[in-house]
Amino acid sequence: MVDQPSFVDLRSDTVTRPTAGMRQAMAYAEVGDDVFGDDPTVQALERRVAEMFGHEAALFAPSGTMANQIALQLVVAPAHELLVGADAHVVTYELGAAAALGGISTRTWPAVGADLDVDQIAAMIRPAGYPSVPTHAIAVEQTHNLGYGGVVPLETLRALRSAADTAGVALHCDGARIWHAHIADGVPLSAYGEVFDTLSVCLSKGLGAPVGSVIVGSAARIAQARLIRKRLGGGLRQVGILAAAGLYALDHHLERLADDHVRARRLAEALAPYGVVDPGRIRTNLVPLDLSKSRLDAPALVAAAAERGVRLVAMFPTVARLVTHLDVDDDGLDRAIEVLGGLLRDA
Structure with missing residues (x-):
């Protein structure tokens, strides 16, 4: 029996603990040595994810950052250009890895979250030829972390695909939370797969x-990705233990993401009277709190909430973020609403 934390952790959906069923699947996973290519469980996971997105192949990676950076190296040659939103994860939270590891030049469009302007992006594409750095790929984030967990509509992505095809450039998806987009909009994962040359999920x-x-x-591309992963130190041995957790998650935790969306909206609606969030903008499981008109800044709110058993993060000096997930049930949500409501009411 795993002890449950005495606090409500809304910092991220990465803080979840494996369920009892997931731990059992991990414990009994059939394994091999993946560097030699003979771990059957990771192979099963890779086949399944590739099939879900309608692509030929897939490759397990230890982290989202590594997955993104491998994918970017597949579609952008060194000293060539990636176009991406100014608030995208790949240029905001990956410590300059595209430049440091891939020699990739990045150019950004103004931060707009999930509200992409395809014509603006298309106009930014630079062809090969002196003296410009040629654009090799465009990256899109789905769902968008700093864009309220917003979902880029499929028709927008298809229009961007058309623009990319016209210019002869690739399209990459940082799909860390693409599962949420699938549940929120009902778009088949294969439809997303048709749009993108590479995805990290x-x-x-x-x-x-x-x-x-x-x-x-x-x-x-995945054959090349395996080489890049090894070069980055991501060659893994009995990784089937981890792949078994991924297979279990796909079997048991995908459809239930709808519960997180409902709880996120309930959280936003409960805190809306304090003028810190617009519930109408909450599409998935991310709830940002705009504290620009509050006497509490984000670090102060985070510290005060932590003292009362509720964890959240400060994204910016006046923006805190709450994330609903597998380990936050209705009782936990009620506790968070009580604590945060009290703090905001007194601010």
Whole structure:
């Protein structure tokens, strides 16, 4: 029996603990040595994820950042350009890895979250030829972390795909929370797969696995991805123990993401009277609190809430973030609403 924490942890959907069923699946997983290519459980996970997105192949990676950076190296050559939103994870929270590890130049469009302007992005694409750095790929985040967990509509993605095809550039999806987009909009994962050349999808955000992301693409690209992963120190041995958690999560934790969306909206509606959040903007499981008109800044709210047993994070000086997930039930949500409501009411 695993002891449950005495606090309500809304910092991220990465803080979940493996369920009893997931731990059992991990304990009894059939394993091999994945560097030699003979771990059957990771192979099963990779086949399944590739099939879900309608691609030829997939590759397990230890983290979302590694998965993103491997995928970017597949579609952007060194000293060439990636176009991406200014508030995207790959340029905000991955410590300059595209430049440091892949020699990739990045150019950004203004931060708009999930509200992409396809014409604006298309106009930014630079062709090969002196003196410009040629654009090789465009990256999109689905769902969008700093964009209220917003979902980029499928029709927008298809329009962007058309623009990319016209210009001869690739399209990558940082799909850390693409599972949430699938549940929120009812878009088949294969439809997302048709749009993108490469995707990175996370098993430890939302789905509740303890570790891992998966890179999805063509067989040729994934063969190259395996080499890049090894170069980055991501060659894994008996990784079937972790892959079993991913398979269990896909079986048991995908459809239940709808519960997280309901709880996120309930949380937003409860805190809306304090003028810190617009419930109408909450589409998935992320609830940002705008404290610009409050006497509490984000670090102060985070510290005060932690003292009362509720954890959240300060994204910016005046923005705190709450994330609903597998380990927060209705009782936990009620406790968070009581604590945060009291703090905001007194601010």
